[in-house]
Amino acid sequence: MRFKPKPFREPVSFRCLYCPDCCRGRHIYLTLNDIERISGAGHDPQDFVTFSVEGDKIRFVLAVREWDLGCVFHDPETGKCRVHYANPIICRIYPFMVSRKPLGVDGEMPFEYMGQRLWLYYDESCPGINAEEPETTITPEEIAELGLRFEREFERTDMAGFAELLDTMMGEAFSEEK
Numbered sequence: 001m002r003f004k005p006k007p008f009r010e011p012v013s014f015r016c017l018y019c020p021d022c023c024r025g026r027h028i029y030l031t032l033n034d035i036e037r038i039s040g041a042g043h044d045p046q047d048f049v050t051f052s053v054e055g056d057k058i059r060f061v062l063a064v065r066e067w068d069l070g071c072v073f074h075d076p077e078t079g080k081c082r083v084h085y086a087n088p089i090i091c092r093i094y095p096f097m098v099s100r101k102p103l104g105v106d107g108e109m110p111f112e113y114m115g116q117r118l119w120l121y122y123d124e125s126c127p128g129i130n131a132e133e134p135e136t137t138i139t140p141e142e143i144a145e146l147g148l149r150f151e152r153e154f155e156r157t158d159m160a161g162f163a164e165l166l167d168t169m170m171g172e173a174f175s176e177e178k
């Protein structure tokens with residue numbers, strides 16, 4: 001699904017409808033905290049982390065299934081996420097988006113949060129926004145907070161940190177076996 005940005009300035013009601021294509025064909029960056037949290041939920045990084053070379057940086061990206069490009073944690077039967085309580089911060093932000101620059105969409109305005117100037121959007125093609133019988137209300141503040149958290153974590157995510165994380169995990173697994 002392509003993100004159709006619509007300015008997000010007021011709280012919206014939301015209920016996820018588990019659309020079958022939502023978790024397919026996406027390029028989802030992982031932070032070290034994401035990798036640590038998902039591993040802590042019992043998943044081996046070898047099964048869900050892939051690498052993408054971007055300029056002089058290596059990025060960590062959530063793995064997808066070959067047959068339908070669905071995320072490895074997506075349940076194709078129910079459309080639900082198998083790591084819902086540990087899922088990556090990017091997945092927690094979607095169907096919203098946080099940008100440091102305006103995207104050129106009608107009605108957009110900067111949103112000031114914690115001294116930062118941000119532009120917030122939601123995906124107009126997501127039917128869960130303003131759906132009937134909503135489960136929750138999402139505010140611009142909580143999305144801005146997640147966006148800044150992603151930015152901080154992403155900046156600290158690199159190969160050295162990944163190697164250190166794997167070392168720690170292997171050390172823990174070894175001491176559990178003893």
Ligand code: SF4
Nearest residue numbers: 016017019022126128
């Ligand atoms: S498109 Fe929206 S409602 Fe559908 S699964 Fe994704 S987040 Fe949920």
Ligand code: SF4
Nearest residue numbers: 023071073074081091
């Ligand atoms: S981790 Fe969960 S929410 Fe994120 S893309 Fe995969 S299935 Fe979807």
